[in-house]
Amino acid sequence: MASEGTYYVPEQSKLPIFASLGMGAMAYGLASWINGDSANIFLIGSAIMAIVLWCWFSTVITENMNGLNDAQLKRSYVWGMGWFIFSEVMFFAAFFGALYYIRALALPWLSGEGSHASTNAILWSGFAAEWPLMVTPDMAVNGEAATMKGPGQNMSFSTAESIWTWLPFWNTAVLLTSSVTVHMAHTALKNANHKLFNIWLGVTVLLGMFFVALQIAEYSHAYEVGLTLETGAYGTTFFMLTGFHGAHVTIGTFMLLVMWLRSVMKGHFTHDDCFGFESASWYWHFVDVVWVGLFIFVYILG
Amino acid sequence: MAHGPAKGFTRWLYTTNHKDIGSMYLWFSFAMFLLGGVFALVIRAELFEPGLQIVEPEFFNQMTTMHGLVMVFGAVMPAFVGLANWMIPMMVGAPDMALPRMNNWSFWILPFAFLIMVSTLFMEGGGPNFGWTFYAPLSTTYAPPSVTFFIFAVHIMGASSIMGAINIIATIFNMRAPGMTLMKMPLFVWTWLITAYLLIAVMPVLAGVVTMMLMDIHFGTSFFDAAGGGDPVLFQHVFWFFGHPEVYIMILPAFGIVSAIIPTFARKPLFGYSSMVYATASIAFLSFIVWAHHMFTVGMPIAGELFFMYATMLIAVPTGVKVFNWVTTMFRGSMTFETPMLFSIAFVILFTIGGFSGLMLAIAPADFQYHDTYFVVAHFHYVLVPGAIFSITAGVYYWLPKWCGNMYNETMGKTQFWLAFVGLNVTFFPMHFVGLAGMQRRVPDYNQFFADFNMISSCGAFLFGAAQIMLLYNVIATIRGGKKATAEVWDNPEGLEWTVASPAPYHTFATPPEVK
Numbered sequence: 001m002a003s004e005g006t007y008y009v010p011e012q013s014k015l016p017i018f019a020s021l022g023m024g025a026m027a028y029g030l031a032s033w034i035n036g037d038s039a040n041i042f043l044i045g046s047a048i049m050a051i052v053l054w055c056w057f058s059t060v061i062t063e064n065m066n067g068l069n070d071a072q073l074k075r076s077y078v079w080g081m082g083w084f085i086f087s088e089v090m091f092f093a094a095f096f097g098a099l100y101y102i103r104a105l106a107l108p109w110l111s112g113e114g115s116h117a118s119t120n121a122i123l124w125s126g127f128a129a130e131w132p133l134m135v136t137p138d139m140a141v142n143g144e145a146a147t148m149k150g151p152g153q154n155m156s157f158s159t160a161e162s163i164w165t166w167l168p169f170w171n172t173a174v175l176l177t178s179s180v181t182v183h184m185a186h187t188a189l190k191n192a193n194h195k196l197f198n199i200w201l202g203v204t205v206l207l208g209m210f211f212v213a214l215q216i217a218e219y220s221h222a223y224e225v226g227l228t229l230e231t232g233a234y235g236t237t238f239f240m241l242t243g244f245h246g247a248h249v250t251i252g253t254f255m256l257l258v259m260w261l262r263s264v265m266k267g268h269f270t271h272d273d274c275f276g277f278e279s280a281s282w283y284w285h286f287v288d289v290v291w292v293g294l295f296i297f298v299y300i301l302g
Numbered sequence: 303m304a305h306g307p308a309k310g311f312t313r314w315l316y317t318t319n320h321k322d323i324g325s326m327y328l329w330f331s332f333a334m335f336l337l338g339g340v341f342a343l344v345i346r347a348e349l350f351e352p353g354l355q356i357v358e359p360e361f362f363n364q365m366t367t368m369h370g371l372v373m374v375f376g377a378v379m380p381a382f383v384g385l386a387n388w389m390i391p392m393m394v395g396a397p398d399m400a401l402p403r404m405n406n407w408s409f410w411i412l413p414f415a416f417l418i419m420v421s422t423l424f425m426e427g428g429g430p431n432f433g434w435t436f437y438a439p440l441s442t443t444y445a446p447p448s449v450t451f452f453i454f455a456v457h458i459m460g461a462s463s464i465m466g467a468i469n470i471i472a473t474i475f476n477m478r479a480p481g482m483t484l485m486k487m488p489l490f491v492w493t494w495l496i497t498a499y500l501l502i503a504v505m506p507v508l509a510g511v512v513t514m515m516l517m518d519i520h521f522g523t524s525f526f527d528a529a530g531g532g533d534p535v536l537f538q539h540v541f542w543f544f545g546h547p548e549v550y551i552m553i554l555p556a557f558g559i560v561s562a563i564i565p566t567f568a569r570k571p572l573f574g575y576s577s578m579v580y581a582t583a584s585i586a587f588l589s590f591i592v593w594a595h596h597m598f599t600v601g602m603p604i605a606g607e608l609f610f611m612y613a614t615m616l617i618a619v620p621t622g623v624k625v626f627n628w629v630t631t632m633f634r635g636s637m638t639f640e641t642p643m644l645f646s647i648a649f650v651i652l653f654t655i656g657g658f659s660g661l662m663l664a665i666a667p668a669d670f671q672y673h674d675t676y677f678v679v680a681h682f683h684y685v686l687v688p689g690a691i692f693s694i695t696a697g698v699y700y701w702l703p704k705w706c707g708n709m710y711n712e713t714m715g716k717t718q719f720w721l722a723f724v725g726l727n728v729t730f731f732p733m734h735f736v737g738l739a740g741m742q743r744r745v746p747d748y749n750q751f752f753a754d755f756n757m758i759s760s761c762g763a764f765l766f767g768a769a770q771i772m773l774l775y776n777v778i779a780t781i782r783g784g785k786k787a788t789a790e791v792w793d794n795p796e797g798l799e800w801t802v803a804s805p806a807p808y809h810t811f812a813t814p815p816e817v818k
Contacts, residue, residue, distance in 0.1 A: 009402055079400070087468075106528075136529065230522035
């Protein structure tokens with residue numbers, strides 16, 4: 001044990017090797033599933049992973065409750081979560097970069113801009129760049145015979161409709177509000193007001209779920225009006241960006257829900273020891289900021 | 303924490319000890335180095351003579367692809383992480399890495415990733431055959447079905463690197479002994495800090511690009527398909543935004559190792575410590591704005607060509623600062639030439655050659671001639687083999703007595719150095735000539751015109767390979783016995799790692815040392 005030192009270095013642990021086994025099975029299983037085999041290995045891997053994560057988090061929580069974690073160790077967790085969020089930022093940066101490149105460079109070049117006149121004339125004659133991309137280069141050349149068809153409709157804001165009936169506006173309102181409520185929860189906790197903390201955190205979780213429900217409504221609407229993942233560069237960037245964001249909101253909601261359950265059922269978190277909640281709330285602010293980027297670059301300027 | 307390691311093989315599965323995990327990283331890396339080396343020797347055997355004799359062209363493509371992937375992600379990167387695991391806690395006076403269980407996890411997912419990746423060679427349609435840079439549409443439209451497995455293997459490798467990097471940053475920022483200010487840290491710690499930042503910044507971008515591939519292949523998106531409004535060149539941009547910082551990830555820790563070894567054997571403090579730190583940071587910054595120099599011939603606007611050309615040439619400035627600092631450190635030092643020093647001096651000379659050919663390639667109009675020829679192969683092997691591999695080897699010889707408490711066989715070490723030195727130059731130097739004469743990369747057959755130089759290259763490759771067996775033998779023999787090493791090992795080396803006994807106790811610095 002860490003009796004001699006101050007920094008708690010855990011004993012041997014079975015958690016990581018089983019987590020590795022779970023991750024390996026998930027990766028191999030998902031690849032075989034996508035390639036047309038059964039999903040069994042993936043499901044087994046996911047189950048192993050879920051069990052290990054449950055055990056891992058309860059171990060860490062127990063260690064903290066037993067007073068093993070000194071201030072220095074807690075700072076390690078803070079660094080860890082901070083840099084993890086930075087890695088997530090860079091993951092989204094790749095997709096925002098792809099959106100920028102396609103929209104600002106690739107499409108104008110395909111329509112013959114700059115030194116690319118022959119690209120347009122020989123390969124994609126008749127194609128004109130536009131965003132949202134409704135007529136793909138394939139459609140410009142092959143018409144109805146095209147395999148890469150554009151969307152029937154896009155999700156950008158058009159001045160013809162009222163902003164009050166525009167779903168992305170409400171999505172934005174819900175998510176921005178949830179960032180405020182999670183901050184209210186944090187303030188309540190800092191003031192040692194556990195009851196208020198539970199209320200604000202519960203409201204945040206509900207708002208998160210509401211956001212996901214609105215996203216699902218928007219997706220089903222999109223598929224009804226002919227905007228799918230397979231409708232060219234617009235459908236690609238629209239669904240990949242909002243999809244990965246939605247996945248992160250789902251994860252974030254789950255994290256906050258776990259924190260809420262820990263607080264309500266177990267009475268965890270005190271005003272000076274609440275890293276689990278704080279890291280989940282940072283994650284929540286991060287998905288909120290990504291949404292603001294999406295709202296501007298995918299919906300408004302779309 | 304007074305006790306030693308646990309008994310039995312489960313010690314290695316369950317360990318949270320940075321030294322155990324460092325050793326596992328290093329052994330895994332060496333295994334991958336031999337595997338990647340075998341792939342390279344298949345390539346060199348096929349290229350021994352013009353014409354097709356040993357392998358099918360399809361398999362040759364798989365060999366070039368797997369050689370690159372295994373060496374980059376399996377050999378070089380894990381070796382540096384292994385050295386970081388062993389040395390950083392000891393160098394900053396920490397009891398262990400900041401997050402010991404995650405440390406174990408980031409190691410143990412690697413064997414799973416490589417199991418998946420190497421298993422693709424036995425799948426229907428063969429393994430990845432599109433080069434280690436896996437350009438679309440070769441890796442999407444025309445890829446074998448096993449590409450799906452390749453994609454998820456890359457995801458795991460990325461997760462491993464990100465977790466390892468987070469751990470290293472947390473250790474450096476949070477675990478330093480009292481008095482160990484940032485500008486007192488050994489350069490190996492500094493270079494790893496900056497490398498870890500690069501890793502966290504670009505590994506997610508690699509995850510992004512393989513995800514785009516997955517979506518294009520299986521789910522009908524059109525990131526890289528012009529018919530739907532995408533662009534195959536987009537792949538290259540996203541890939542090289544990862545790829546260029548990646549090549550510095552493979553060289554910055556090498557700078558740190560060499561900056562530790564040269565002062566020890568020149569018996570002088572490192573010349574220009576702070577300029578070394580700033581140069582490393584500058585190189586890292588520049589690495590983010592030079593990526594398109596890998597794609598000069600792809601058809602970029604002229605302004606882009608010029609920007610990336612000049613930005614690339616700028617890198618020569620901080621790199622030059624480093625080279626001059628190493629040379630100045632040696633100047634008028636009372637030098638001795640033990641094995642780590644030999645590898646380090648070879649590093650300085652040969653890495654500089656690789657740097658110069660890099661400057662030639664940076665000149666956009668000239669690059670149109672060099673692109674996709676063996677000149678490029680010669681260039682990046684000159685920076686990676688005497689750069690990354692030699693520095694790792696130097697580091698292993700330098701710290702091995704500290705790790706296992708015994709001195710290695712110096713004569714055998716020096717012999718290995720000269721074999722490797724001769725082998726590598728014989729292998730890669732002629733590639734400059736055949737490249738300039740127009741021999742293309744990644745093709746199993748070639749004009750008879752290039753026959754002599756290729757035969758020489760192949761002979762050198764087998765010599766270089768044989769030298770590595772000698773390294774393996776020397777390391778195993780040193781672990782099993784040999785002359786006992788003192789705590790200092792060398793003649794008055796600098797750093798906290800030399801203040802603990804050799805072999806280093808299982809737990810070091812449970813109470814942090816005082817650094818003045």
